Amino acid sequence: MPEYPTALGASSRDSITLLGKDLATDVMGEVGFGELAFWLATQRRPTPGETRVFEAVLAALADHGFTPTAIVTRLTYLSAPDSVQGALAAGLLGGGSRFLGVTEDCGRFLHEVLVEREPPAGDDGWDELALEVVTAERAAGRFIPGLGHHVHKDGDPRTPRLFQIAREEGLVGPHLSLFAAIGRVHPRVLGKTLPLNGAGVCGAALADLGLPLELLRGFALLARTAGLIGQLAEELRHPVGNDIFLSVDLNNRSVPPSAQGGPHG
Template structure:
């Protein structure tokens, strides 16, 4: 049974023959290995062209900013998986990456798509970003919805990672329309929503990387690749100083049963 399209059977990413391996039009062994760093290669793989220095700088900064975030649920899932199956690094890594949804790490994509939504709305109404931001925030308030890319439970005075990324975007002359929209959100949200809502790292990452030229539909790749590095650190530590069963045990102790009692007699 045929499902979906079956024509256009092509890829522009990689090919090989008996003598060469070609990646995005470059000889892997002669042009890439030992010639470019991984961030450049990541950009080349995804977009098909090498990044300019400022593009590489912003990708590097975003990867460093989001790679490690402590014992968040995805990390706990990975460590507990490795504790239960110490031979299965791939399973433990997968457990951590599969847990990256709209709340943890995947929030970067949510915020980026929200910035794009505002940009498109502004374009449809004369290009007034400020008006589009205010209208969007008022809509979120009416629906009692969260503002993607804003707010932080710990850094209520401002997320230092976001501040640094925006500072770097300015320094590298990358800041453009997406950063501008994000700053307008940061300016107007506290008044409209009526509570402190600083720009967070999940808002800063898509703003700066989109202005650098990264595509909206590949946003989730950035935190996925970054968190893979952090997960590798946790899995090595787990293999040497295991806390996976401690995490599991403490979860068991922290959660009380409120179901029906066992039937006796």
């Protein structure tokens, strides 16, 4: 018979091992869920400082109110209350380039800048690199992931707090350093000041923790799962899904087809 080696969960008749530990005696009640999620992804146990930064990221991304992911979760539950998994999945499927996906996009963007460069020395060096990056992106007509927020125009409150936690734990690495420099220099190029948003700083922090870039969106989705469970719990207590549905359904307005005949003319 073929063998399928794994360092993750494995079961025998009378025990379960996880990451080389006995699940019942060494993990349950001994390892927090955030710490375990980090450990599962990296197959190394994080330090207390890494756990603190990682869990701060999860908290930052868990819930932002009535975002599209929350609304679609509530509406899917309204339509199919027998399928909690469907409601959660519907919300998670909305994690893309505008919501949640910025975490991965920012981490990847910063990493691509840094991968072929030696980290600069001091803020002046980081500012010089950031100025080069922002200028190049502006010339190419591209937006910088993590720069700007549709609500927090004057600053995302999550951003300075996550920088503070990373500094306290000695975990400000090259990704956070470059992101901070982009925040300092971009007004010189763009002619306006935009906030560094929370999703972006989360991506920079996760990249500095050495987590796989390919999984950064997965960690955002892990965080949002907790938030969506909270949305469903509140929907059970104080339902608004039907009101959202009716506000559209009862206020639709019939119009003739477009003279252009649709998006393709």
